[in-house]
Amino acid sequence: MSRRGVSTVLRVLEAFRRAAAGRGRVPVGADARRLIVFTRYPTPGVAKTRLIPVLGPQGAADVQRRMTEHVLREALKVQRRMGAAVEVRFAGGSVALMRQWLGHEVDCRVQEGADLGERMARAFADAFAEGARRAAIVGSDCPSVTAEILHQALDALERGDLVLGPAADGGYYLVGLHRPAPGLFAGMPWGDGSVLDLTLARARERGLRPERLPQLHDVDEPADLARPDAPRPGPVEPRISVVVPALNEADCIGATLEAVATGRNVEEIVVDGGSTDGTSQVAACAGARVVESPPGRALQMNAGAALATGALLMFLHADTRPPPGWDEYVRTMLADPDVAAGAFRLAIDGPGIGLRYPEAWANYRSFARALPYGDQALCVRADAFHEAGGFPEIALMEDYAFVRAMRRRGRVVVASARVLTSARRWRSLGVARTCLLNQAIVVAYWLGVSPQRLARWYRGGRVRSARPPT
DSSP, X not given: OOHHHXXXXXXXXXXXXXXXXXXXXXXXXXXXXXXXXXXXXXXTTTTTGGGHHHHHHHHHHHHHHHHHHHHHHHHHHHHHHHOOEEEEEEXXXXXXXXXXXXXXXXXXXXXXXXXXXXXXXXXXXXXXXXXXXXXXXXXXXXXXXXHHHHHHHHHHTTTOSEEEEEBTTSSEEEEEEXXXXXXXXXXXXXXXXXXHHHHXXXXXXXXXXXXXXXXXXXXXSGGGGGSTTSOOOOOOOOOEEEEEEESSOTTTHHHHXXXXXXXXXXXXXXXXXXXXXXXXXXXXXXXXXEEEOOSOHHHHHHHHHHHOOOSEEEEOOTTEEOOTTHHHHHHHHXXXXXXXXXXXXXXXXXXXXXXXXXXXXXXXHHHHHOOOOGGGOEEEEHHHHXXXXXXXXXXXXXXXXXXXXXXXXXXXXXXXXXXXXXXXXXXXXXHHHHHHHHHHHHHXXXXXXXXXXXXXXXXXTTOTTOOOOO
């Protein structure tokens, strides 16, 4: 076998290795076309720093987010029309954060290389090694990019070896190759107005036939925001930190975190109380931040809240899944300054009329008495939570005591949507017995029985998950 043949085999084997390690995909077909979106995770203070003086850190990051979403939408249109593969190469953040933002179906990979040139060269090398015959990298800085332009770029690679989308600042918003071009981007003075001309000169030296796309404008400087096509930062969405206390919940926590990840601008914090079944590993693989804590739901939730960076907090049981659009419900409820805390209606995941009775009672209690419990995903503004002292660190009834304390600070409201919680508590002991036990514990708490004694009583009823009563 020739040296070139050996090199090709090694590149293909490397592609398979990367796919098996979760960093890439199995090589695509021989005639595959690939669109690679280059972007940065929109971290305030890091993204679009030249726009911060006029927009602030969050506003600049919001512009980055909007432009990336626009370019990705246009690329996915081309994918549907032409069958082109689409991937996102990013800097900053993590694969888990990118998937929370853009969705789990988007192929997100970290940009690898010391500078932009090395990162582009690596992206092209990976694409060709994985079987692509035409590949184009498009930046996320140009709001005028359309599916038609991306289509033109891939079509142009049928005629030429290189396609460039010139930017008005002397660089380019898109570059595509029909075949590898080693050294084309090495040592390029990125950010200089000569980048386009220098790339064309190097292309001629390598015998590459260039094609040009229409010139467009990037959005990098404050003056660029005056252009009609420039994105405007929308209202800043407050971040929601979702705190999930867990103890031996490996069987259900993955589905819970997947449902949480559908929200926008969300942080997932799993506080593990010493699990022995791999709960921490499952949570970490799902993209959550995992921290350790002594066991005890109140202790764990307070520990998670202390680490949270969001302006809003939601406390979610590991076996309870929030509904679609849950983040908008949380933001809407807590946007009212008169609201001290919020929660969701309850649905129990199981058939049978027997389970409908505890559902109905929980929802009646929540609306009529403003007393939702922990199964219903309690949510609160972070500043109010810390001012109230968090959850009382008692063995049981911590959510009951917390909600009563929040009622003294303002209204407690319940969203119309339902969370879906596991039926295992009721299945374990029986619906009637579980409901009677729960109400007996509430009465005993009112009569002054200590939470420690109530916890022993509750667990003695063989409800192993030590849930608060409903």
